[in-house]
Amino acid sequence: MKRIAITLLLGAALPALADRVPLPANAPAAYQAECGACHMAYQPALLPANDWRRTIAALNDHFGTDATVDGPAGQEIARFLERNAGNAGKLGSAGEPPRISQTARFVRKHRDIPAKYWKDPRIKSAANCEACHRGAADGNYGEHDILIRELRR
Amino acid sequence: MVKTLSALCLLLVGVAAQAETPQRIGETYTAEAAARQAGFTPSAKRGETLFRQRFANNDRMPACTSCHTDSPLNPGQHVVTGKAIRPLAVATNGQRFGDPAKVEKWFGRNCREVIARDCTPAEKADFVAYRSEAR
Numbered sequence: 001m002k003r004i005a006i007t008l009l010l011g012a013a014l015p016a017l018a019d020r021v022p023l024p025a026n027a028p029a030a031y032q033a034e035c036g037a038c039h040m041a042y043q044p045a046l047l048p049a050n051d052w053r054r055t056i057a058a059l060n061d062h063f064g065t066d067a068t069v070d071g072p073a074g075q076e077i078a079r080f081l082e083r084n085a086g087n088a089g090k091l092g093s094a095g096e097p098p099r100i101s102q103t104a105r106f107v108r109k110h111r112d113i114p115a116k117y118w119k120d121p122r123i124k125s126a127a128n129c130e131a132c133h134r135g136a137a138d139g140n141y142g143e144h145d146i147l148i149r150e151l152r153r
Numbered sequence: 154m155v156k157t158l159s160a161l162c163l164l165l166v167g168v169a170a171q172a173e174t175p176q177r178i179g180e181t182y183t184a185e186a187a188a189r190q191a192g193f194t195p196s197a198k199r200g201e202t203l204f205r206q207r208f209a210n211n212d213r214m215p216a217c218t219s220c221h222t223d224s225p226l227n228p229g230q231h232v233v234t235g236k237a238i239r240p241l242a243v244a245t246n247g248q249r250f251g252d253p254a255k256v257e258k259w260f261g262r263n264c265r266e267v268i269a270r271d272c273t274p275a276e277k278a279d280f281v282a283y284r285s286e287a288r
Binding site (some may be wrong): 039063 | 231236237261266
């Protein structure tokens with residue numbers, strides 16, 4: 001009986017664990033200040049190291065914006081992202097230029113979201129994790145904790 | 154004694170650097186502008202005109218209002234990423250215009266992005282005046 005209970009508990013906990021992607025505690029302050037000003041400070045595990053490298057190398061044209069970070073802060077951010085990057089095998093290709101929202105994992109996780117929601121003014125963009133995932137900044141992407149009621153499971 | 158004094162001085166300089174006020178930041182831009190144009194005084198009205206002006210440079214963000222909304226008192230939303238932006242007005246966001254380096258950085262980025270050039274010290278002084286006075 002006890003074993004069944006543990007198995008059940010584990011079964012319930014595992015999917016939740018897979019949706020937990022906390023920002024490493026050693027994230028440099030510059031990451032929040034520079035990257036987190038225009039969009040959420042995405043957890044480095046959401047993109048493989050090679051894609052972070054390509055993103056950092058092309059910051060002067062970052063999806064149409066010059067987001068260059070000069071000097072030590074830029075190097076610090078690059079090191080942080082690469083060191084804590086995600087598993088390329090699990091995330092899948094992120095496209096060109098790399099986008100978290102194009103990784104195979106992201107696409108799979110969001111395949112049931114109707115197109116109209118991406119255009120909803122409350123959401124606006126797949127870059128806007130926090131519009132739906134209340135705990136996104138804390139790395140909590142569980143599908144039960146969705147702000148938009150119609151999309152909650 | 155000398156050591157203590159210099160440590161105290163350093164401490165005071167440090168405190169001053171952290172506790173800049175919108176007024177002080179505005180005065181710095183005003184002094185810069187006056188050095189180029191004698192008798193310059195900042196105008197909140199000109200600042201508002203700049204804020205609302207539409208430029209032909211960037212389709213996604215033709216004006217400051219694209220992200221910061223028509224009212225300086227309101228929170229904004231990044232027009233591309235959807236991220237929430239706290240209000241620009243000092244009246245509704247006490248942290249605005251408190252850090253000179255941050256103010257310079259965002260004038261730099263946003264002026265180039267929206268107007269495709271750097272803003273002048275006069276424009277910055279006007280803008281800070283507008284945002285400080287908005288009620």
